[in-house]
Amino acid sequence: MPIAYNGSVALHYEVRGEGETLLLSSGLGGSCDYWAPQINDLSKKFRVVTYDHAGCGKSARAVGPRSVTDFALDMKAVLMAAGASQAHIMGHAVGGMMGLQLALMEPDLVQSLVIANGWGAPDPHIKRCFSVRSNLLRDSGATAYVEAQPLFLYPAPWISKRDAQLRQNARHAPEHMPVEADLLDRIEVFQNYEPSDMALRTLSVPVLCLATADDMLVPWTASKALADRLGNGHFVLFPDGGHASSQTDPTTFDAAVARFHDAYAKELSL
Template sequence: MHHEIHGRLDADAPTLVLSSGLGGAGAFWTPQLPLLSQDYRVLVYDQLGTGHSPATLPEGYSIDDMAGELLALLDEVGIGHCHFIGHALGGLVGLKLALLRPALLDGLVLINAWSSPNPHSERCFAVRLNLLRDSGPAAYVQAQPLFLYPADWIAANSERLARDDAHALAHFPAGDNMLRRIEALLAFDIEDALPRIATPTLLIANRDDMLVPWQRSQHLAEHLPDARLELLDYGGHASSVSDGDTFNRVLLEHLARVAAPAVATA
């Protein structure tokens, strides 16, 4: 898979692995990279079948497959320990990593993630699937901001969103890849396994997320053995974009407590 490593490269640098949501592209984290790369080694990647990682995803493709692909990548580049940061679908990949290889993870940050389907999110994804199947990628891309951002932010950023829409449509996953990815996240259910995930976890959720109710993060906080919930008032499903200042502050404060970056030496 296409990947990039940013920031510190010295042996003492703590490593962050950033995993994007349904879109799958590492570019989602562009607003965070200048801040994180000051103190950390940061790996971002395009998930298989998205961005610069072309592939044809098979029927039955799953979050387990996504986790296995990431483990293979981390082995390839020699990352044996990391703090994992995952947004939405990326958070599901992180939960699966914590079950498959707990020794890999020094910590988890899960942003608007979940452990099993819920009726509201299922309805939202059903609408997105129907748009994709019946109206095509252009309609899917046009509707996407409605699920990701607050209404006032959308109204204030129409020119930016027009550029984003054009880029997303030009780089839309080939064939049925997006359908397979939506099916994978809808099938994800690890409720019975939550007590076995002992990795220290920060959960970030937004009260105004209209795609994934913030109570899904509260549920994770109540059922994971070592988890803390940071509940934000504004930003929608993708507050790392729509309210980056608040999101970045919460993330950096957390990492300063748990990742303890050493001072780089010349």
């Protein structure tokens, strides 16, 4: 099992395909399995690297308080262990912010960045949702937290059609998620993430911000605001799909990502 190290923190990662490296980073759940709907197609064009976030899945558990910079350095450690000197990055929500922080720290390492359903400043609605989730975790435990998670991730009709599958997934999720203290710390750190306007404006790395109009957790306006602050930002709004549109409508999601990567490749060839 391939392992990268950021200091003493062990990070499980996997590599598939050939070509330019594309690192995928999931959201708060932290599992590399989040990207299952994308792996087969992406690995036909890219050398795809996935990894479990620190504290999650097969990576080191109970890692303690960490900063956004720490999570960005996890990405760098995984890329170095995988033998990549540069990479495209795609991250969902907090995974996208990890990629953004890495691009701000080391722009020569990041060739392009896709941020799905992310934000670049504290938002009252996001804080309200995270407060509900944090209180649920503290007061009712991991099982209740996981059971409520689909309400924030998926559109209601999508949940209705897959109720049995979601309940089965929920039974196994607590054993792979971060311990309570680490998860609460992650929620606090990322909901308050706010890079400076100057840092974002001077970033030349091409960044695609994807959002969905019916996202229950992250208002699409937060993603749009981030794109507008970026020096090389691009924005695409899907009419529906919820917070996890890469899973609920992978065809539409994947097509938007492919158009961005194709445009980026064409720009380089000029």
